[in-house]
Amino acid sequence: MAHERILPTPEAEDLLDLVRGIADKELAPRAARDEEQGAFPRDVFRLLGRSGLLGLPYPADYGGGEQPYEVYLQVVEDLAARWLAVGLGLSVHTLSCFPVAAYGTEQQRAALLPDMLGGEQLGAYCLSEAQSGSDAAAMNTRARPADAGYAVEGAKAWITHGGVADYYTLFARTGEPGSGGRGISCLHVPADTPGVQADAPERKMGMAASPTAAVRFEQARVPADQRIGEEGQGFAIALAALDSGRLGIAACAVGVAQAALDEAVAYSRTRRQFGSAIGDFQGISFMLADMATGVEAARQLYLAAARRRDAGLAFGTQAAMAKLLATDTAMRVTTDAVQVLGGSGYTRDLPAERLMREAKVLQIVEGTNQVQRMVIGRDLARSADAGVLGD
Template identity: 75%
Template sequence: MAVDRILPTAEAADLMELVRGLVDGELVARAAGDEEKGRFPREVFALLGRSGLLGLPYPGEYGGGDQPYEVYLQVVEELSRGWLAVGLGLSVHTLSCFPVADFGTPGQRAELLPSMIGGELLGAYCLSEAHAGSDAAALATRADAVDGGYRLNGAKSWITHGGAADFYTLFARTGAPDSGARGISCLHVPAGTGGVGADAPERKMGLRSSPTAVVRFEDAVVPAANRVGDEGRGFGIALAALDSGRLGIAACAVGVAQAALDLAVGHSRGRRQFGRPIGDFQGVSFLLADMATQVAAARELYLAAARRRDAGRPFGRRAAMAKLFATDAAMRVTTDAVQVLGGCGYTSDFPAERLMREAKVLQIVEGTNQIQRLVIGRHLARGDE
């Protein structure tokens, strides 16, 4: 069922109609088949680019859409309703463009952003390592200064679009091995750079059509001009990017949960037992009521955080809350959708089990939900807004 959205402008309403048509006309029909085969839909991202959807929250002067986060996130949600690999892919791409857009020099923005957000390129965000996931400040990948640039050595783990991206936003250590958060820098690395490669994609429980892989840097050299922000200040850039990225994951979770709710409601109307639709029975109707309430609450939470971001107000605590609540809600809602469908929900002939498997990863990526609780607690202890 179509979500009754309140959008800030007529342009945003038209944009959402375009996205809804793309989802219902293109994505829903092919999601299950491509997920089963583990096929990455690169051509879908090319279509998003031609439609102007790969740079929605970025400035129009660089080819972006000049849309507020409130609108951009609802696009992510709608795409995720049809196919999480696409909604999550847009969120990751937007995250990978953030450092250049917000911390790059005017020259870097003019040179790099038009191609990054113009529709032809797809990005990946390289922060996590095998032994530095939640403890990202412990990363070991090196960026050592050489004449005119940096030599990169190391490996990044769990990278969405690893091996498929056209550029990598890399966080690497430029300081001493024990320099912690203060010794990390951010670099823009084109995928075609010599010495950059990726392992075979991970074999995952869900989200199989979105490649996740280890990305390796072996004596790869990039110009000094590709460093984004001051040397040694990259960790702050990474954290700022993740605040916005968490809102993207929250929107993805609401999209998955909405798809599960729609499926469960439709089944409850069509499936009859004891002479009437199963949705007429209190045991099912109460379950659906709780599911709908969780979806609506999660949506309002991420939208409230987005509006704070758009207004230039602090939003980090609320971004963590939105990611935590929305992804936990998606796990509950998709699990309950399987229950409403009964035996049908447990088979791959229906999308309920796929949605349940996909929801799980959203509780893990861009900071596990245990880390979100830690972030929220720290904000509260400091008395942050």
């Protein structure tokens, strides 16, 4: 990678060195092939778990790494730079662990987190539905009381790891229809629960190695002790998880953009036209300068938001800003990288076109960038009404 790290501790430096070694040895050599074949790298996630990388921001008492988000996100970035399916998969798994870690009982944490953080269990996060994507509070999946627990009926859409996850962190309506976010609860549902089934994976323009599928619940019975948090608390849990998840997507976007920038810079030094390296021409040099500036600005914004989170400060708006800037930057930088590589960039012989296809989804997942603008705009309005704008 072309950028210099500034890490808070020597331990963090050693951790990032370990991650780069795994990424270079285990991810980079197979990313293009497995994406071409649509092969899900379950073995990689087991390796990450056994290397202590699946639970970095969570408590050591349950097998986590107890690392600050500032460090965890840089791990996500480095993995995504080599293979987005793995970097994003780590982010989604971390998101799926959040409700148990933050809202679970002591018994639930002790029973569930060690395998979730150790790589034996891979998670998925079931919030979106076909008709309630950005408007998650309008979900229709129901969890009705039944046999000292719940009977779940409904379907979730666009679920990363759908069909390959070992458990689903599910948000379902336990209140009456029309109760909005107040009637939603969070359930931990093992994938082998009778009545739980995933559809065939979606046929996507990128990230073929990361299955995205609808997950259906047909009278799936979930014991009451697998509800996470209080009944009706689920929507608040989901929103709290998404604030952190958006930082994971921002880090993924910076990783993809950095990989594209590195590819473009390397090509610009070896490709010669009119007797000179094309990187010596102002048109290319200025394009690369703008790409590098955008990547670094996005990185610093997600790190600043992560430091707020680590300090216990409100960070939701900053997470939305980071996700917005980083993913828009990734789309622009990957597009420009293909342009720098010219005809070669449009072929599958080089990774630039794959990075461009992958970047697009990051503007959509964890809340579209239009939703991020809504979050930021509403915060500006609240601040102005309270007379604290600019504080």
